[in-house]
Amino acid sequence: MKNETREKLTILEREISNERGDFSLFGLFLREDAQEEDKWDMLVAAPWLDADKKEGLSYLAKEIQKRLEPDELLSISRIVVLEKNNPILESIHKSINVKHGKVEVKDSNFSGIQISQACISTSSTIDPTVKR
Numbered sequence: 001m002k003n004e005t006r007e008k009l010t011i012l013e014r015e016i017s018n019e020r021g022d023f024s025l026f027g028l029f030l031r032e033d034a035q036e037e038d039k040w041d042m043l044v045a046a047p048w049l050d051a052d053k054k055e056g057l058s059y060l061a062k063e064i065q066k067r068l069e070p071d072e073l074l075s076i077s078r079i080v081v082l083e084k085n086n087p088i089l090e091s092i093h094k095s096i097n098v099k100h101g102k103v104e105v106k107d108s109n110f111s112g113i114q115i116s117q118a119c120i121s122t123s124s125t126i127d128p129t130v131k132r
Contacts (some may be wrong), residue, residue, distance in 0.1 A: 001028060001040055005072045006119050008100075009042075012067055013121045014057070014100050021048045022099075025089055026081060027120035031113065039077040047087050049081050057081060087111040096123040 013026040025045040030038070042064075051055040053120065059081060068076075091111040096103055098120060105118040116129040 001030075001038065001074070001075050001119070005068060005075065007125040008067050008072070009064070010100075010121045012063060016063060017100070020059075021046060022124075023122045024084070024124055025092060025120075026122045027092075027118055028076075029097060029115050030117040032115065033118045034077070034116075037067055040075055040077055041077050041084055042079045043088075043092075044079065045084065045086070047084075052119075053081055074109075088113060092120075092123050095127055096120055098122060099124045 007028075009028065011021060017023055023044060023046045025043055027043055028040040029043055030040050034041075043061065046056070049060075057079060064076070065077075078104065088111045095108070095110070096105065101120050101121065103118075103120045104116065105120065105124070108115045108118065
């Protein structure tokens with residue numbers, strides 16, 4: 001994935017966090033077993049997504065479509081919403097702690113899922129007692 005596309009998505013993550021609330025995970029993951037080369041999974045988690053997954057996913061997809069060019073959109077295979085108790089989410093949080101930044105990861109395994117590359121903007125547990 002092009003750096004320009006990654007930067008657009010990093011900016012998007014910050015804007016949505018300000019509008020809707022923090023993500024506990026926002027990142028692009030290239031699975032080792034991906035069927036097509038350069039088809040990334042976007043993994044996201046946030047309390048506001050848990051509250052209404054369908055609406056939240058629709059909102060997120062629309063915001064991505066507004067900001068990315070058609071060729072950039074083709075590099076995103078799917079958007080995966082991870083719920084707060086998902087073992088993959090917990091595994092990522094144990095390995096990576098970043099908020100509104102950029103962490104690159106190569107050749108990693110998160111709860112049995114082999115990742116050849118990842119670009120993570122946010123991976124941080126959210127304290128549910130803190131209100132925004």
